[in-house]
Amino acid sequence: MKLYNPGGRGSVMSYAGLLEKIEILSSTLRWASRLERADIEKLLRQSHALRDEVMQLSHKERFVQAATSDAEPVEQTPGERRQALLARSFVFEGTFGDNPKLLDALEVAEKAAPTDLPVLIDGESGTGKELMAKVIHANGSRADKPYISVNCGAIPDNLLESELFGHKKGAFTGASNDRKGKFESAHKGTIFLDEIGEMPLTGQVKLLRVLQSHEIQRVGSDEIIHVDARIVAATNKNLRKLIEEGTFREDLFYRLSVIHVTLPALRERKDEIPLLLAYYGDEAAEALKRRPIKMTPRLRDFLLNYAYPGNIRELRNLVYRLACLAGETADIGHLPEDIRPKAGVPQASLPETMASQAIAPSSLSDAKRAASDEAERAFLERGLTEVGGTVAELARRCDMNRSHLQMLLKKHGIHSKDFRKPRPPQGGAGA
Known part of the structure; x- marks a missing residue:
């Protein structure tokens, strides 16, 4: 039997063209008397290609509408804003709730995702910066291409260039083979540079050159390699302060922060704590193959009022600890000793920093x-x-x-x- 042959994926496609393709695909299925396995697989590939084209058009259309809209903004509650994001097919994890500051960040990410503009995400440790980077990647036109994560603070200075740009065999002691760098691996996709504030100045100079020219050279090679990777960077440091101290390049900061997203600390999102406790409680139960843990009112009150210096990451780790150590019901005694309230001490007499942030x-x-x-x-x-x-x-x-x-x-x-x-x-x- 004859199957239709879709056009090149790189071609510009209108909604009318997509509808025509869908109609041809439907007709093929409607009049087929018998399908071989190979035909079925080909039709599946074609339907997936159509879905991807529809999603890309949807992203582009939303971005254009957001950029050109002259309509007056309509007042919405946080819950309505969150639902509006979901209604616009904006994909994000359930761990993002409806706190106004967080919704501001998500709406900036929604507008930035369909573009190739660099994004800088800042916020305290554990606020979900890498999760936000994945959200931006998942909602962009590169969603089906590689997502490569690099922890800039974990790479020794003498290996940074090799890690990012690769090396040729024999370039240095231990370079026994040619090796691709992270930028080559992220070609056509997204590269996430975590803890960018930890990168040494020598590495910053080389990164700036890549951002300007979109070209790299492997260590030990004169060959110029063109790379096309979307840059998303993150930091828990104040980069402007580092610029004043001379440890971060100002020109690199402005290259990275074309779109700037700030994630609020969990103490500014206390209304989300019940949602996060339920979300990670279910996740921990699934991982540990047991029923979700119950909490005593005293423990639940503590978890709702705790200041969480480690933010969402700390909350997640606490829930996993409780699910592991407790039986059916967890209590204050299952908390780590260093954060456990002292016996007989009322909540109001806890340290002022915790009490003021937690209760008032x-x-x-x-x-x-x-x-x-x-x-x-x-x-x-x-x-x-x-x-x-x-x-x-x-x-x-x-x-x-x-x-x-x-x-x-x-x-x-x-x-x-x-x-x-x-x-x-x-x-x-x-x-």
């Missing part, structure tokens, strides 16, 4: 959000009690989308099975 809302909007969350949680628990833990029935009564309801339950760490009424024992034959 930083603004009226934060106080309103905390009160709203408490009311929302109480409403969900009361509703689940009334319907015996049946999520579908509660969604019907509230006239709410079931998936949205499940997201709210996950946000508050509520498990519907805890509200299910035990079935009465069935009587035996001789009862």
Whole structure:
């Protein structure tokens, strides 16, 4: 049988052209009396190619609309902004919640992703900088190309050039073979330069040259190699301060920070902690092959109010520790000793830095959000009690989308099975 032959992937394609391709593919399937395995695989490849073209057009169209829109911005709640991102097919992990500062960062990333502009992500250690880099890559036109991650702080100075640009056999002692560098491996894709603030000045000079010319030379070779890689860099340092101290090049900073994204610390996103506890609780349960851990009210209160100097990474590690060490229910005693509150010491008398950040809302909007969350949680628990833990029935009564309801339950760490009424024992034959 004859299958249609799609045009080159590099050609410009309109929506009308894509619809025509889809119609031809549908016709092929509709009138086929018999398909061989090879034909099926070819049709699958063609459908995947069409999907990729649609996604690329979608990204480009959204970017153009965002850049040219003259409409007045519409006031939206954080939840509506998050849902709008998802509705626009913007792909991001469930660990990103709806904190306003984080949504600002995600919306900048959404506009930057379809372009090839360099992006600089900064934020404290553990705030999710690499995750954000992967989000930018996944939503760009290079999503199906390599994503290469480099920890600039972990490479010795004398090996940095070889690691980034590769080397020729015999270029130095131990160079027994030709070797590709990270930039060559990331050709047509994305290279993520983590901890860029740790890169020595000599490495910064060579990196600047690559950004300017898009060309590299392997160590020990005179051959010029053209590379086309999207640059995303990240740092937990204040690069402007490093520039003043003379340890970071100002021209490199401006080359890297065409798009600048700042990720807020977890202490500025406390409304997301219940969502993160539920998310990582499920993840830990799956990894350890056991049921999600339950927490005592005292432990849960501590985790909601703790300052998290290590941010999301620290929270994740704490949840995994609790899931590993506790049985069915975790308590304060399962926490690391250095952060565990002293016995008999009330929460209010904890160190001032922790108490002020953990308990007192930083603004009226934060106080309103905390009160709203408490009311929302109480409403969900009361509703689940009334319907015996049946999520579908509660969604019907509230006239709410079931998936949205499940997201709210996950946000508050509520498990519907805890509200299910035990079935009465069935009587035996001789009862």
